[in-house]
Amino acid sequence: MTSVIGANIRRFREDRDWSQARLAREVCRAAGVIGEPVGRQEISRWETGKRTPREWLPFLAAALSVPVDALRAPQKPAESPLPTLADFLPEDDPLSPLGARTGRRIGMSTAEVLQQRVHGLRLADDVLAGGDLIRPALRDLRRAVKLYRENTYSSEVGRQLLRQIGELAQIAGWIASDAGQHEEAERIYRIGISAARQAEDHTLAGNIAGSLAYQLSNTGREVEAVTLAEAALNDAGLGAPPKARALYLDRVAWAHTKAGGIEHGQQAMRALGEAAEALSEDTPGTESPAYLYWVDAGELRVMESRVYTELHRPLRAVPLLRDVLSDYDATHTREMALYLSWLAVAFADANEPEEAVSVAERVIAISSDVASERTAERVRVVLRKLKDFSDVPEVAALLTEHQTA
Template sequence: MRRRTILQAASTGLAAALPALHRPDAPPRVTEAYVVRLRERTARLRRLDDVLGGGDTYRVYLGEVQHTKGLLRQQSFTDGARRQLTALLAEQAQQAGWAAFDSGRTRDAVALYEESRTAAQDAQDPDLYGNSLAFLAYESLADDRRTAVSFAGDSCATITERTPSTVRALLYERLAWACAVDGQATSAEKALVAARRALDEAQDGEQQPDWAAWVDRTELDIMTGRCWTELRRPLRAVPILTHALDQFADAHARDKALYLSWLADAYLTAGEIEQAAETTGRALQLASSIASVRPRQRLAPLLDRLRPYADTTEVRALLDHADS
């Protein structure tokens, strides 16, 4: 408990402790150059999500949304600056929505994704509009899989020849995930192929938005393995997940814990009980100090599926640790 309190205190003050993250004062008239500075700040703040959970970042990201909304209400603008700031609001609302989702604030997440969709539409930014739909698809999966697939399909319908390669890959892989969770194996595989093609067709020097720059071949391999796990195809899932996770640093504890949970799931489906227990244990260890509800949500049913094998040494040790 004391360690958790220390981690929370440290992360709460993290943004304020970094001089590069101090918000620049707004000029009398908001210019495009000023919006660029705010977008760079948003990119820096986004890096917090690499190492912290939504429970630690939500208020930071929500504060950015509220500040930008205040500027849009109160300030005057030079030509083009209002539209660009509105697009930035869409971007910030997506990040805050993601943190809300990660920390278990489902209603807040949906409201922020909807706000993002409206702002992206007002800014006439098809990439951010498509991503807002993809976020709504991701959030909808728990309650309404068909609606999630519909949202994800609509997000991919926003793709044009001008859509950056990482954005195309991101939208297609989220469509693949929605289809996989809904049991649509053929559609999931087609979407994964489209996502990989998007990355393969990336042009040297092509500008990628920071909010999609994290999508690379390792990320796509992980999503591919997750999809095959959901579709109960462990012989496909295990090799690609194992290879991708070998390249994934433990510093990204939340994400690695989540991805390990799908590897453990695939092992369990394949009847590899010892490997499933060992992998679940690694995921539990990584998730123990992260302010995110999602790893535990993923790992709880895995632990239940392993309980019938409690006479196995590895499973017994895992359950004793999890129940302590």
Template sequence: MDAELLPWAVRLRAERRRRLWSQKEMARRLVEAADDETRKCLPVRETIIRRIKAYEAGHNQPRDPYRLLYTRVFDISEAELFDMPQTPSRPALDDVLARLPDSDTLTSRLPRTGRRIGMSTIADLSAAVHRLRLADDMLAGGDLLQPAFRELDAATRLYREATYSENTGRALLCRIGEFAQITGWVASDAGHHEQAAKTYRLGIWAAQGAGDGTLQSNLLGSLAYQITNVGDPNEGVTLAHAAVDAAGPHAPARARALAWDRVAWAHVQVGEADAAMRALGQAGAALADHSDEDEPAYLYWVNAHELQIMEARAYTELRRPLRAVPLLTDVLHHYDATHARELALYLSWLAVALADANEPEEAARTALRMFDLSKDLASDRTVRRHRVVLDRLAPYRDVPHVREVIEQCR
């Protein structure tokens, strides 16, 4: 399983795929990187391709001359590619869950005197929660806060008051967990972070009760993402790794990719660049396994573009603008003004990366576009990004266009 691959194997495959090279193309480039004397000693191309497959599967680590050739082709140091990291000990999933405060929203069960419900009600709830997710694609948290909590409250009341079979009860807990995830996300975007954290914890409790590790992973990852951004990033790292553990190696590919994506972001925020890059490699390796497998509807948005955005954001935060700018420029072509919040957020990272690349005029133009898109959005996330962008532009305020944008946007 990809989740169990050695870090160097993940890095070799991730670096190749990041460049959109096939294994055949990789073999060609390794040969080209060799000097004349070394090239004479290399086997035929088919043998090199087999070696590449074995390396990326973790069967054996490259030795010279292949180690040297890999470093030349990727322009990455041998230590960064092949060293085995010292992995810090992390609390087990059960220990992490035990530290989360209990939610009494569902545990204080009332006598169930209401109507009996069946799977048709579950189907209605599934449709309702997915409508809420799609609405979140277009609207900001402040616009969805009340309807989201209204839907979540209705689902929890059904659990407390209705009667149902054991199977229906488990399915109802899953729907409550899904409502809690999107409602927590909406609350977080609206700036209600404590309320969001409580809602995520309710969802984690429901997912545990239903025995749904994939849903539990999604909720833990969402909570980790919020705590990483507005709380203690080290706690975010712990929760993000717990999300990976909750998903396990047999979860749907996109669930594993999302969990590793959250791990990468948490490590970025604590300044652990190597750990972040390894996690991005794991996310890419997991997503590469995606096919037509049966998976929850809430994973619909996890795709290669989203991983590319996270990679670009990671490079921006780590002050590597020459890597971030091309990635962001490419991926922004896939978003339009109907996704105003996401487009504004991604433009904010592009503006920061351009400023770090000493391109103040282009950074200012990008910032102005971001401000115009987000000025009417009820989103705490875009407000926070406004401040970051303006602070990053401040050293260039002597540039006329930058000064004009700063004065206009403050």
């Protein structure tokens, strides 16, 4: 349980918008020590109450520019504390150095090569599924972490390596999730959140956290998903690029949608509206991280249509999905199958089983060639939905043909 001192350390740190890694460096600087006897992991232990700073307390106070008594003073409970990503960091620190680093000295060119590999993997994910990419993705992530832990480099190069590990963890986690390896994906995402926060890249941390929230939404952990999606939005702050805020809000909308209930549905619709407003601020000349290249108005329409489908509002969902699919890139077969699956469900909700069957046949045909657990699960969802219309000949024939699914 978090101690009074731990809660105060965290509060003062977040007031300064510092990561745990940044506070660790400032404490060591205040103490005048060589090396890093206090690291991100130790700060985490202090904040969660697993350890007490004791002799480090004066240096903590100096680093945070507060009196020592301020760290000991009980605080009045906040009205409703906002969730933060610190609650979702891994228990240990998989990015900590391996004792005395014995590797070579590396420069920014090494980080740039890693950046190119990350981007290549992300582009490959546009056209290939998780089952095809899981091995190279995990291999690249292991190599990147090993590179960071074993070699020496400047602080600037170290931060860039951490950013690339974060980006790599985001796409590797996404690939693992698509392959149905959800525990592995969660572990990878948490490493990525840690790397991004240590690099003090709040936009990247929010992107990774949103990806994990999306997985939690789809795997029966809806309450956690809402907390994490909102933490990603809160931690990134209003300074995040418009595309990033739009994506965070999309994840918030989906998390509330999957949580179910009238109130969550209203929160989902509100988040969708705010996502559209955020994206409208992405004017020419506005800079966004390269990994957000795919976030555009079309993707927001996709999420909006999916939310309407899940909320059983087919009259809103069907036109949106048809519009999106009419000019969607056919080379992105996995996404095509996923979006068609929501269209099939929307037709079923609209009491149009024949139309639903026609779309379902396309979903099944496309999914048969895609090594994705996401599309496989959506096929199962569509077939379960069609069972409500088993007395319709077209539906009965489809269910009989694919009963093993």
